Amino acid sequence: MLLIKKAIVPSLLCDNEWIFTFIWDSISRIQFMYTGGKVKISVLILSLMAISNWGYSQNEEITIRFISNCGLHITDGNANIYVDFPYRSGAFIYDEFDRAEIDSIQDSSIFLFTHTHGDHYSRKNMKYVLKHKKGKKYGKWNIDSLVNLESELTDFKIVAIKNKHNFSFAHYSYCITWHGKRIFIAGDAESTETVLRQKELDWAFIPGWIFIAVLDEKKEIDTKMMGIYHIGPKDSIKIIHPKVLVLNKQGELITISNSNSMPDRNKKEINLE
Numbered sequence: 001m002l003l004i005k006k007a008i009v010p011s012l013l014c015d016n017e018w019i020f021t022f023i024w025d026s027i028s029r030i031q032f033m034y035t036g037g038k039v040k041i042s043v044l045i046l047s048l049m050a051i052s053n054w055g056y057s058q059n060e061e062i063t064i065r066f067i068s069n070c071g072l073h074i075t076d077g078n079a080n081i082y083v084d085f086p087y088r089s090g091a092f093i094y095d096e097f098d099r100a101e102i103d104s105i106q107d108s109s110i111f112l113f114t115h116t117h118g119d120h121y122s123r124k125n126m127k128y129v130l131k132h133k134k135g136k137k138y139g140k141w142n143i144d145s146l147v148n149l150e151s152e153l154t155d156f157k158i159v160a161i162k163n164k165h166n167f168s169f170a171h172y173s174y175c176i177t178w179h180g181k182r183i184f185i186a187g188d189a190e191s192t193e194t195v196l197r198q199k200e201l202d203w204a205f206i207p208g209w210i211f212i213a214v215l216d217e218k219k220e221i222d223t224k225m226m227g228i229y230h231i232g233p234k235d236s237i238k239i240i241h242p243k244v245l246v247l248n249k250q251g252e253l254i255t256i257s258n259s260n261s262m263p264d265r266n267k268k269e270i271n272l273e
């Protein structure tokens with residue numbers, strides 16, 4: 001099915017006219033193209049300094065590392081949670097990742113999967129990881145046992161929310177709470193319903209189609225920050241907004257401090273013509 005739709009995004013995006021072309025392919029992906037004219041914009045990017053300071057300080061902050069596609073590594077220095085990683089590198093044209101990413105997975109980690117499509121999950125890779133690194137994996141096959149994690153991961157609360165994704169019998173978004181900080185991970189949720197139900201999020205990780213659908217519905221996600229992920233190699237997504245980070249660089253780091261409610265990120269302002 002090919003659906004082309006034009007949408008004028010309101011003043012939220014710096015009063016510039018943005019035209020998004022939606023192209024649904026056989027696996028319900030949406031690609032975006034920006035066709036605006038000259039604009040002066042500010043973006044937030046991580047400085048090299050932030051990358052060189054990569055590390056953890058126990059229990060004072062939580063770090064989220066964007067691995068690739070929808071793969072995230074969340075840690076407070078004690079527990080390690082991976083979401084939708086490892087998947088099958090390069091599946092459905094989505095990002096390939098370096099083998100070193102699998103080798104660097106922390107021992108005895110928790111692995112959460114939104115669903116089992118190849119761009120989110122790899123049975124083969126998980127078999128390797130569980131054999132060499134131990135840990136536990138959670139997904140549609142054992143989602144009910146997630147509650148048992150609470151006695152083990154005392155600093156985290158993880159809630160799975162079942163929702164719909166085309167061509168998948170079982171799909172779950174996750175809300176992860178750590179010392180009052182709330183992180184929502186949409187996965188491939190088709191509709192805005194789940195994310196719009198969430199309250200007082202610190203970060204919401206959502207695919208581009210959810211971001212656009214929320215704008216179309218003239219609603220707002222109750223979150224301090226949004227990370228747009230699941231970006232394919234042919235997708236060109238430019239969203240300039242202080243609450244939005246487009247995750248198109250593997251290894252991008254996000255830090256949420258326990259003492260500071262705002263993400264502790266180095267900011268750099270640049271102008272693009």
Ligand SMILES: [Zn+2]
Pocket residue numbers: 117119120188230
């Ligand atoms: Zn996907």
